Amino acid sequence: MNAGRDPIVRFDNVGLRYGTDREVLSDLNFALLPDSFYFLTGPSGAGKTSLLRLLYLAQKPSRGIISMFGENAGLLPRKALPPLRRRIGVVFQDFRLIDHLSVFDNVALPLRIGRIAEEELRESVSDMLDWVGLGHRAEAHPAVLSGGEQQRVAIARAVIARPEVLVADEPTGNVDPAMGRKLIRLFEALNRLGTTVVVATHDRTLQKEVSVAHMMKLDRGRLTIAEPAA
Template sequence: MSDAEGSIVQFTNVGLRYGSDREVLSDISFTLYPGSFYFLTGASGAGKTSLLRLLYLAQRPSRGMISMFGEDAITLPREELPALRRRIGVVFQDFRLVEHLSTFDNVALPLRLAGMSEGKLAKPVDDMLNWVGLGHRADAKPATLSGGEQQRVAIARAVIARPRILVADEPTGNVDPEMAVKLLRLFEALNRLGTTVVVATHDVHLLRKVPDSLIMRLDKGTLSDPTGALRYPPRREAVGA
């Protein structure tokens, strides 16, 4: 596959195996475009989490090519990877909040790691907490929050630095259907601001909730793309590209 003009991520014939086991992902090829919304779906064990780990650069592939933001992500020197990762927001299935930090401090963490001063980070963190409906829980520790509240903290932390890509692994798996739709609306709002969103889910009902979204289906480690939609830019205009 040739480089797709305007793309921000491109996988070409990517394979992944752990140790000497058989490949868990085989010949994965797709292109992600700015301002688009993608669902990654498939049965349990299909390889969704493994593919996401490649996408947010927590894992290197066993073979193939990965280009991100115009950089070869495989041959990039290890010391340059953190700068690339800061352009990717991640919502983990198990939240991974820092238990001894408040809601405010968990959300502020990416800004502090990026070197933002305390005087400058207070307003964006407060605004973000209000955006996800948790302004009144700024001082609360994770253990005192409900599952849905913890998930919203995790989302706020993932998007506070306005990443180019947001990757979410089963973000609605631990909340009720009403909260699942609310969380999806948060992702849509971020997507409208120009962030490319990739949501891994086994909930097929969610796939119909986002108009114009594209669907990536994994089956036993291979990616199904019968329409070719993942090889060409979406019809709608990319926002903020």
């Protein structure tokens, strides 16, 4: 279904090093297609989180070109980056919820930044919280939530605005297997609506849940991508 369509993300000869250390990522050449689903795998220390940081534009490469939505991200002025980042949903491994905001307001934040009318966003956020099993926690604050609940809030916030690209770092690491499968179903539904999804995970069971997923494997800083099984 992606034949003939331009990539939504492209890496050309991208490398990343921190300081004067050796490269963490080397010679990355790949393209992410619209409407596609990718699992990112690899051993601890392979550079998965670093690659995700490049994907959501939190980190600049040491060399090479990253193109997002047809734009060379390295050539864009600083003021052009926030609008570009708003097209990307991110599920962080450490959640990064805003402590002084309620669960509802954390999830509503992307819609408010996007200037969605309050009466419209209230229904969307309430429905999303019900879907992830947190409708009864809408007025709670992150400090009183369990790790699994915080994870679900972070995921709800990342997907509420239907981003064009969703990047998720171990998004099911703090929830039970049943909720993990439910969250993957949510990512699949978002993918069917047109979002390109990249999920970093060690969970082989989850990897088998999505038959259309491409498999991205990092090993010693280098990446290979396998097509979905027929």
